[in-house]
Amino acid sequence: MSKRIHGLAIAAAFALLMPALAAADPIVGVWKTEPDRKNLTSHIKITACGKSFCGQIQSAYDSSGKEVQTPNIGKKLFWDVSSQGDGAYGGGEFWVPLINVDAVPQMTLQGDTLKVKGCEHHLCAHQTWTRL
Template identity: 80%
Template sequence: MHKYFRKFIVPAIAAIATLTPVYALGDPIIGIWKTEPDRKNLVSDIKITACGDKFCGQILSAYDASGKAVQTPNIGKKLFWDVGSQGGGKYGGGEFWVPLVDVDAVPQMTLKGDTLMVKGCEHHICAHQTWTRE
């Protein structure tokens, strides 16, 4: 069994480890984030995960002003993708979908502790929110 382990299992583990870079798996941006209320006064939970060597975010749920869960057609959709770490708590690149106006924007994110400053710009028009870790 020792030879089998060294011959087959160790190379398999090494191959799996190279599929997702280690730095992305332990990155502090990964997790569940609560948005600020949008123009419809809804708050959403966004799940940020590693997508290869970049990051993506998906809308998990939405809540009205009283905290009651609401169903929207955006739940389950990707909010951003191909966002990369730029070091020093800064993230950018990729694309950000703005559901309220159905526009793609260039995301810029800054992580400070349990706060994520999220900014999206389309040409010279920018919008921003501060998200908090769940």
């Protein structure tokens, strides 16, 4: 096999493997948020989106644990977030539904806890999510 064909074969194999590597990342899964200002918690599904990660609002619950319907269910909460190593994730954008702004996300994964922070200029909000 020529060096060029061998190189193309390696590149093709790597391209096929990249989504599988992202899908195996420990951030992938369903996470429960802390209660928001309306005292609702949400379940956020984090998946691999190409070479990065995105999160979608899967469901919402009131303080008694009863599932409630909100217009935000099914919407993307963040996108284009990438692993920065050592449990740190960042880049991309984070949508903050309660105030309808986009923020720069920073996430830190420690076991089954995900610390999520979003900043818009000098204003920041943060939550700790738990894996379901």
